[in-house]
Amino acid sequence: MLGKLIKHEFKATWKYFVAIDAIAIVVGFIAAIVGYGVAGNIDDLPATMIILLSLGLAGYVFALVSAAVLTTVLNVVRYYRSLYTAEGYLTFTLPATTTEILSAKMLVAIIWQFIMALSLFISISLLVGSFLLYGSIHDLFDIQEFLDGVVYSFMEMLGIIGFWGTLRYLFNVLMTIVFNMLIFFFAISIGQLWQKHKILGSIIAFFTTRFVMGIFGFAVNMMSGAFSMLYDSATDPGKYFSHTTIVSLFISVVASVIMYVASIWITDKKLNLD
């Protein structure tokens, strides 16, 4: 039954998300072409052109941020609407368990968020890549030297070194997405406990959960000695980042499991579709 639920969830949502992801990549592609075209003669461009390019860049950033925000909003609205409004009359009368129903919705939403993150990465990579390509073709700099220098240092700082390092980083990104989405889903479930003003209840639950998680994360980082490492960060920033990443990952996993179980339990035991 879970497979069927996932299939129909994808079927109901793919058009919107694929369109948004495609736009994010297309604007990156356009930005890359423009970037490649102006990379060599940026000093010779007239002031109006510079202003236009600056506006274009701001528009590009705005488009990416909007795409990311819109994806999250659509996912959250879809989750709420299909479960806790009149559409829930169909959803919760399907012969499936609450765990299956909520898991399918959550999983599909998280997959779309992950694909969005991937689309942003591709879009930005296209733009950055166009400058690298231009520099390489016109012998402005050695691309290998650039990758080995700046890019490697940056990746080393984030811990993206080697197969396991990369895998751990990707898992961390995934868990960040899972954690952030589960806060929304958990807050929506909490909101259902309100007899009236359920949306307001969800909003309050969301900010309260965020606040508690923030305090908890800070406390755990402090207790684990992360902040004493910060003093050494000038000499060894990688150690600090690596430590906080592992702590954050641990918190994300534990909190996500708790919020997942709680969301299902609340919906299963307290569902009241008025």
Next chain:
Amino acid sequence: MSKLVDIKGLTKNYESITALYNVNLELESGHIVGLLGPNGSGKTTLIKILCGLLQPTSGLVQVDGHNIGVETKSVVSYLPDQTYLDGNMTIRDIFALFVDFYRDFDINRAYNMLNVLRINPDAKLKTLSKGNKEKVQLILVMSRRAKLYVLDEPIAGVDPAARDFILNTIISNYDPSATILISTHLISDVESILDDVIFLQYGQIALHASVDEIRSREGKSVDALFREVYRC
């Protein structure tokens, strides 16, 4: 006759309001039952509990020998009192969804009914008129070979012609081994198709009897009795 619905000591509270209080009810297979009562009497609450959309405060609710859950949802076909489908879906998509989830959904029957109404299966639900939306929802519900059909106000808010279509659809697709529970306050329109009636008043069952029994015992129609019982 087997016991299809078994409710014992059912109570449902909404904060300080008691919507249902100590309801005891048994329904057998093979009946068309009218769930009657004025607004706020607890009809929709009872229906939603039967369908697993509301959690009872206390009491036991079983359908076909099971507590409300996956087993009961696969044998209960529910028509809510409002549009409950995603307006962006086409009718064809909705039929596909029902085929996937309900083994008892007869897609040929569904398309036949749709053809009679001359509704385009590729139309999105949001493009249909209110009456046609109601009809499509009824087609979905009545195209299942369910054991229990639960119809919440199926004829409210539609014109007389649509009302006739809805009642004809219910009758012509009725499997005599199944039970239909119809909630309504338009009693005169449905009285002719009912076997039994349940009067709900202040969240309790005021009367549960067969239509024939009421006519012979009270010497009046269900509609007349209803007006008498619920006189303001």
